[in-house]
Structure formats: C-alpha cells, structure tokens
Amino acid sequence: MTCAELVELVTAFLEGALDPDTERRFIEHLAICDGCETYVDQMRRTVAEVGQVEPESLSDETRDRLLEAFRTFPRE
Amino acid sequence: MGVVLPTDDVLVDGLRAGDEEMFACLLNGWSGSMVRLARSFVSTAASAEEVVQDTWLAVFQGIERFEGRSSLQTWVYRILINIARKRGSAEQRTVPWASLVPDRDPTVDSSRFRGPHDQYPGGWLAFPERWPSTEGEVLANEVRATVAAAIQSLPIRQQVVLTLRDIDGQTADDVCALLDISTANQRVLLHRARAAVRSRLERYFAATGVES
Ligand SMILES: [Zn+2]
Numbered sequence: 001m002t003c004a005e006l007v008e009l010v011t012a013f014l015e016g017a018l019d020p021d022t023e024r025r026f027i028e029h030l031a032i033c034d035g036c037e038t039y040v041d042q043m044r045r046t047v048a049e050v051g052q053v054e055p056e057s058l059s060d061e062t063r064d065r066l067l068e069a070f071r072t073f074p075r076e
Numbered sequence: 077m078g079v080v081l082p083t084d085d086v087l088v089d090g091l092r093a094g095d096e097e098m099f100a101c102l103l104n105g106w107s108g109s110m111v112r113l114a115r116s117f118v119s120t121a122a123s124a125e126e127v128v129q130d131t132w133l134a135v136f137q138g139i140e141r142f143e144g145r146s147s148l149q150t151w152v153y154r155i156l157i158n159i160a161r162k163r164g165s166a167e168q169r170t171v172p173w174a175s176l177v178p179d180r181d182p183t184v185d186s187s188r189f190r191g192p193h194d195q196y197p198g199g200w201l202a203f204p205e206r207w208p209s210t211e212g213e214v215l216a217n218e219v220r221a222t223v224a225a226a227i228q229s230l231p232i233r234q235q236v237v238l239t240l241r242d243i244d245g246q247t248a249d250d251v252c253a254l255l256d257i258s259t260a261n262q263r264v265l266l267h268r269a270r271a272a273v274r275s276r277l278e279r280y281f282a283a284t285g286v287e288s
C-alpha cells in the first residue's frame with residue numbers, strides 16, 4: 001500500500017470498514033511511515049474539531065416565529 | 077458534539093408539555109443540520125428555512141404520536157426530508173440522493189506524492205507538518221472559525237453527511253437509512269468532507285506558522 005492509497009482509506013479505517021487483508025496492510029504501513037501516521041492523526045483531529053463547531057442557527061425571524069408558535073401551540 | 081441535550085424521554089416530555097427552554101435548546105442543537113439537510117433538497121436558503129419551520133410545526137402536531145421506534149432526532153429529520161422532498165419536486169430541484177454518484181478523485185493532491193517512476197511511487201514527497209496543539213483560547217477559536225468556514229464551502233451533500241456524522245454524532249447506518257444512500261456513498265462523502273476540512277486546517281496552520 002502506498003501513501004497515496006492509504007490517505008484515501010482513512011475514513012474506512014476509522015469506521016472499521018476495511019476488509020481484514022487491507023486493514024492489515026494499512027496498519028503495517030502506518031507502523032513504518034511517519035507521514036501517514038501524521039496524516040491519520042490529523043484526520044482524527046479534524047473529526048474532533050468538526051465536533052466542536054457551534055451548530056449554525058436559523059435566522060432570528062424564523063427562530064422567533066418558531067418559539068412563538070411553540071409557546072402558543074394548543075395543548076391538552 | 078456541539079450541544080449536549082437530555083435523553084429522548086426528557087425531550088419528548090418537554091415537547092409535549094411545552095417546555096420552552098428545552099425547545100430553544102433543541103433549536104440551537106439541531107437547526108444547523110436541519111437547514112443543511114433541507115438545503116440539499118430545495119433551491120434557496122430561504123426555502124430551506126421554511127422547510128425547517130414547517131417541520132417543527134409538523135413535530136408539534138405529531139409529537140403526541142411519537143412512539144420512540146427511532147431516535148427523536150431521526151424521527152424529526154425524516155419529517156423534514158418528506159417536507160423538503162415535496163418542496164424540492166415542486167421547485168423541480170430534486171436530484172435524488174439515491175441517484176448520486178460521488179466524485180472519487182484523490183482527496184490529497186497528487187503533487188504531494190512521488191511519481192510512478194520514482195523509487196517509492198505514491199510515497200510522500202514531504203511528510204505533512206505536524207500541527208500544534210490548540211490549548212490557548214484564541215487559537216482554539218480561530219481553529220473553530222476555520223473549520224466552520226471550511227464546512228460552509230463544501231458541496232451541500234458533503235456538508236449534510238459531515239454534519240450528521242461528526243456534529244450530530246449519528247451512526248453511519250442511521251445516515252444511510254435517513255438519506256437512502258449506500259454505505260459506500262456515505263463513506264465517500266464523509267471522507268471527502270473530512271479530507272477537505274483537514275486540508276483547510278493544514279493551510280491555516282502553515283500560514284500561522286505556530287510551532288508544534
Ligand atoms: Zn505512508
């Protein structure tokens with residue numbers, strides 16, 4: 001497995017979705033290649049950073065309208 | 077994950093009882109994904125906001141009938157997709173998710189790797205630079221802004237899958253079922269999205285020149 005091939009398999013690897021043979025070659029490559037080790041770390045870090053992003057919001061108008069609709073919705 | 081929400085039981089009770097504070101939390105937590113999800117079916121941002129609005133109105137109506145067979149979030153997102161699909165076909169905009177063939181070009185520029193006639197074809201020409209830790213508040217905020225901008229510039233379907241997986245924390249299976257896409261396509265979209273955000277972070281760290 002080359003570095004160029006490995007970088008395309010990182011998500012499948014992180015998901016545990018590689019077939020056993022490919023996974024073994026992935027791990028063997030990772031063990032001897034600092035560049036790919038860094039790349040995989042950075043993909044993990046990217047996933048963690050994406051998880052830290054504040055979710056976007058609706059426009060204030062839509063948000064206010066929905067809060068009002070929720071407040072006044074007829075309930076038992 | 078961006079916003080920590082209580083369990084489904086608590087959320088459902090809150091929605092039924094009219095707990096406004098809890099509903100505001102739900103709006104904060106889910107609106108980003110809902111707008112993106114809607115935007116992948118309809119033609120304008122305004123139209124997507126209306127889909128989100130109509131979805132919540134349908135949720136208020138339907139919450140009494142929610143039986144908990146799926147998670148509340150999945151249930152709400154399914155309602156959204158139904159509404160968005162109808163609207164999308166009225167706008168003649170819908171390219172069905174199922175018909176999608178994701179781009180499979182390399183996610184790391186081929187110029188980063190050695191050519192076919194090199195002694196080590198496909199090996200890194202230069203290893204990626206290690207990134208600094210972002211313990212400082214200022215740096216952490218900048219990184220977050222960089223990531224947010226990177227997500228925003230992705231193709232909409234990549235945004236949707238990335239948001240559902242890495243912000244909402246849904247499983248691959250949930251996302252495939254929700255969007256009616258294959259496991260392979262889900263993974264390609266997720267991988268392309270993550271790789272693009274990584275590459276944006278790489279450029280950011282290279283430009284700031286912070287030592288690791
Ligand atoms: Zn390598």
